[in-house]
Amino acid sequence: MLEIAIIGAGPAGLSAGINAIARGKTVRIFSSESNYLLRAEKVNNYLGLYDVDGRQMMEQFLSHARAMGVVPEKGKAANILPMGEYFLLNVDGEMVEAKTVILATGVSSAKEIPGERELLGRGVSYCATCDGMLYRGKSAVVWGLSPEAAKEANFLQEIGVSVTFVSASAFREGLAEQIPYLSGAVKQVSGKEKVEAVLVNGQELPADGLFILRNSIAPAALVEGLVLEEGYIKVNHKMETNVPGLYAAGDCTGKPLQVSKAVGEGLIAAQMAAAYLDGHKS
Incomplete structure (x- = not known):
C-alpha cells in the first residue's frame, strides 16, 4: 500500500514529495491543473531565486523533484474516503489506497451551488x-x-x-x-x-x-467532515487536519499566499506524515 498520497503539484506538494522521499516513504503526487505560480510575472521574495518568473521557478522545483524520483501524475481526485487505518482515493476512476494523505490543492475557486452538497452521491x-x-x-x-x-x-x-x-x-x-x-x-x-x-x-x-x-474540488467536498476556517483548511502547527493521517499545506491552509510559506508547510507536512507512519508500524 502507498504510504503518502499528495494532492497537488505546486510548491507545497513538490516540497512534501521530496521530503517524504528523503525519509524513505513511498509517494505519489496527483495534480489536475496548473498552479498560480506558473502565471506569476516576477517573484523577488524567494530566497536564492531572485528576479525569476513563476514558470522558471516551477521548472526549477520540478527539476529538483524529478531528480529525486518524484514525478507528478496527471489526475483529479474526485473524493477521499477515510477508512480508519488508511484512505481510499478516487483519482480519475482509479482507486488508490494510501496510509496518509497530504492536501496541497492551492486556493480552490470552486463555489458550491444550492443543493450540491446535499445531493452529492445521490445524483x-x-x-x-x-x-x-x-x-x-x-x-x-x-x-x-x-x-x-x-x-x-x-x-x-x-x-x-x-x-x-x-x-x-x-x-x-x-x-x-x-x-x-x-x-x-x-x-x-x-x-x-x-x-x-x-x-x-x-x-x-x-x-x-x-x-x-x-478543475479542482472544494476541500470540504473532497473529504467529508473536513473542518475549514474562513474557507481554508484548518490545520495545527504540525499541518494536521481534524482527520487523523490527513495533512494539508500551502495556499489551501490560508494566508499569506506565498511560495516560501507553501514550501515550508510542505516540508512540515511530509515530516509529520512520516512520523505518523513510523508511529503506526505494526
Missing part, C-alpha cells in the same frame, strides 16, 4: 468516468468548468447517457455534435432523495444526474 458527481455507468439509459446534465469537460460529456453519451452540456463556450471545443449545448451556468440542483432537476438560465431541466466537472 451529483464530480467524475464522469467514475460514475457514468450508473446513469446509463438515464439523463444527466454535464456542467463543464474545465478543458476536459467536453471529452467527459462525450464519454457519457457514448455509454448510453442522455447528456445536456452546459458551459461557457471556451469549454465547448471537442463536444460531440449530437449533444445539446447550453451556454451558461448551473445555478441550482434540486430533488428530495436524489437529483430531479437542474436550474440553468432560469430554466429547470429534468435530470437524473448532474456532473460538475471543475
